Amino acid sequence: MKTVLITGGGGYIGCRLVEYLQERGYKIKVLDRFFFGKERLDSVIKDSQVELMEEDLRLFDPELLKDVDIIVDLAALSNDPTGELDPVKTWSINYLGRFRVAILSKLMGVKRYILPSSCSVYGFQEKIVSETSPVNPLTTYAKANYKAEMDIKKLADENFCVVILRFATVYGYSPRMRFDLAINGMVKGFYEKGKIPILRDGTQYRPFVHVWDVCQAVHLAIEAQRDKVNGEVFNVGSNDQNVQVFELAKRVAQTMGVEFDYEWYGLPDHRSYRVDFTKIKEVLGFEPKYTIEDGVREIYQAIKSGKLDPKDKSTITVEWYKGLIEKGVMV
Numbered sequence: 455m456k457t458v459l460i461t462g463g464g465g466y467i468g469c470r471l472v473e474y475l476q477e478r479g480y481k482i483k484v485l486d487r488f489f490f491g492k493e494r495l496d497s498v499i500k501d502s503q504v505e506l507m508e509e510d511l512r513l514f515d516p517e518l519l520k521d522v523d524i525i526v527d528l529a530a531l532s533n534d535p536t537g538e539l540d541p542v543k544t545w546s547i548n549y550l551g552r553f554r555v556a557i558l559s560k561l562m563g564v565k566r567y568i569l570p571s572s573c574s575v576y577g578f579q580e581k582i583v584s585e586t587s588p589v590n591p592l593t594t595y596a597k598a599n600y601k602a603e604m605d606i607k608k609l610a611d612e613n614f615c616v617v618i619l620r621f622a623t624v625y626g627y628s629p630r631m632r633f634d635l636a637i638n639g640m641v642k643g644f645y646e647k648g649k650i651p652i653l654r655d656g657t658q659y660r661p662f663v664h665v666w667d668v669c670q671a672v673h674l675a676i677e678a679q680r681d682k683v684n685g686e687v688f689n690v691g692s693n694d695q696n697v698q699v700f701e702l703a704k705r706v707a708q709t710m711g712v713e714f715d716y717e718w719y720g721l722p723d724h725r726s727y728r729v730d731f732t733k734i735k736e737v738l739g740f741e742p743k744y745t746i747e748d749g750v751r752e753i754y755q756a757i758k759s760g761k762l763d764p765k766d767k768s769t770i771t772v773e774w775y776k777g778l779i780e781k782g783v784m785v
């Protein structure tokens with residue numbers, strides 16, 4: 455049985471990944487500060503063997519990596535606004551912290567390290583971009599991701615396999631919910647106000663991927679033959695889920711069966727990118743199973759049934775971290 459250590463396993467993607475990999479027979483360890491609460495994992499953990507370690511990726515004892523085969527290094531301050539709250543902290547966690555995890559993994563004999571990066575490293579692009587296109591990271595979050603990619607990739611060798619996954623913007627339900635992600639936020643906005651919030655000016659393109667499809671991609675990266683993936687970058691998403699934000703809002707309304715009404719928010723978003731996802735399909739056989747409409751229905755249903763509380767303050771990541779810092783929590 456392979457042991458997978460998931461840093462950030464108490465987060466939005468992490469909670470789903472723990473469940474996904476657990477069901478596929480892996481032994482799971484989670485290393486997380488649990489900024490959003492350990493109890494997020496209560497409904498997910500079915501196997502008493504899942505080990506939770508409340509640790510900071512910048513400080514933990516390397517001995518914790520003993521007997522670990524694979525690391526999925528999800529822990530980070532996870533979006534652009536949070537990344538700007540305190541750029542030094544963002545660099546210390548998202549770049550230095552993950553670089554530390556990668557180096558220690560190599561030293562401790564971990565065989566495979568998976569770095570979840572983001573398509574936001576593409577920033578603003580006129581043309582459709584692939585893994586070989588020049589990047590254009592515009593924010594602290596995106597710059598730290600790209601620097602982590604560059605430096606961690608150099609650690610790859612025949613005994614230490616490094617795989618970099620650039621996720622599209624994720625959607626779908628998770629026990630640690632994030633309503634600060636475009637599709638999830640649109641469903642919540644409509645539910646609360648009857649209007650879909652659209653980040654100005656709506657012409658920007660974004661690629662999307664369902665959270666279960668992200669888990670599928672990570673699983674493929676875990677199991678792939680080493681020479682197919684070592685030192686490689688893969689965009690994670692699908693060519694038919696590159697959507698302009700205004701068009702996206704219309705699709706969300708249509709799926710919810712409501713008249714399309716909206717309100718603008720924020721300053722004009724300078725990030726716009728359409729991404730090519732051919733490589734992951736061809737090399738790893740990745741085929742997304744979920745559509746944007748599936749995600750919208752699932753979230754709408756979860757809110758209506760009371761499974762998700764749209765007023766839960768922890769679902770807006772930047773506000774939650776601001777609150778923690780005000781309370782004196784050392785982030």
Ligand SMILES: NC(=O)c1ccc[n+]([C@@H]2O[C@H](COP(=O)([O-])OP(=O)(O)OC[C@H]3O[C@@H](n4cnc5c(N)ncnc54)[C@H](O)[C@@H]3O)[C@@H](O)[C@H]2O)c1
Nearest residue numbers: 462464465466467487488489510511529530532572621624
């Ligand atoms: N959700 C998306 O749309 C998306 C898209 C692209 C990339 N990503 C990347 O995927 C990863 C996970 O994102 P998410 O949406 O699950 O975010 P999240 O904020 O829900 O989860 C991040 C987790 O990391 C933990 N964490 C933060 N700092 C830590 C530290 N110093 N030590 C230990 N744990 C720490 C938090 O407690 C949290 O559980 C991040 O690296 C993010 O940049 C996410």
